[in-house]
Amino acid sequence: MAKEDKSLVEKLFTGLDLFLIFGVVATFIEVLLEVAFRYILNRPLVWGGEMSQTILVWITFIGAASVLYRGGHIAIDFLPELVPPGRLRNALRLSGNLAILAFAAIGIWAGWKVVGRTWAMRTTAMQIPSGILYLAFPLGCLLTIAAVWKDIRDIFRGRG
Numbered sequence: 064m065a066k067e068d069k070s071l072v073e074k075l076f077t078g079l080d081l082f083l084i085f086g087v088v089a090t091f092i093e094v095l096l097e098v099a100f101r102y103i104l105n106r107p108l109v110w111g112g113e114m115s116q117t118i119l120v121w122i123t124f125i126g127a128a129s130v131l132y133r134g135g136h137i138a139i140d141f142l143p144e145l146v147p148p149g150r151l152r153n154a155l156r157l158s159g160n161l162a163i164l165a166f167a168a169i170g171i172w173a174g175w176k177v178v179g180r181t182w183a184m185r186t187t188a189m190q191i192p193s194g195i196l197y198l199a200f201p202l203g204c205l206l207t208i209a210a211v212w213k214d215i216r217d218i219f220r221g222r223g
Contacts (some may be wrong), residue, residue: 072097072209076132079125079206086122090115096182109186124203131163132210139145153218160211160218167211174201 069077097111130136146152178201182194 070215072132075206075209079129083126083129085121086118086125090122093118113188117189120196121199124199125206128203128206128210129142131207132213134214143210157215157218160215164212170204170207171201174198174204178191187205194204 076163093111093115097108097115100111101107127136143152143155174197177197178194180194181197182192184193185191186193186196
């Protein structure tokens with residue numbers, strides 16, 4: 064049996080999983096360094112808290128899209144379970160996906176406005192553009208659209 068090639072979206076989310084793993088490891092190492100420098104060497108890292116905060120924000124929004132892609136979010140699915148498999152159940156699933164798409168589209172628009180307003184500002188310790196922190200939200204929303212699009216495509220192809 065020939066192995067099916069991964070789609071571009073599947074490759075994207077596989078790469079994002081590596082980014083998320085790196086982010087968790089980097090945060091863990093930074094917190095260990097922060098504790099060691101603060102309590103053993105009595106020389107706290109001024110950039111430590113800011114760095115871990117930024118990474119955690121990115122992990123949150125990118126991770127949310129990645130979990131949605133894999134169908135891992137908590138869901139209240141009692142209503143679709145009451146409906147027999149078929150068109151009505153797919154319509155319920157599709158309406159949920161459309162609601163997520165609407166939220167993500169608004170999130171991209173509003174998030175991009177915040178990024179634009181904050182890009183010229185600098186963070187206190189690391190002196191990087193503040194917009195980098197806020198960019199995680201519209202990017203996470205964009206990735207959410209990719210995840211939802213996959214599910215909508217699966218509905219119309221009769222999968223899942």
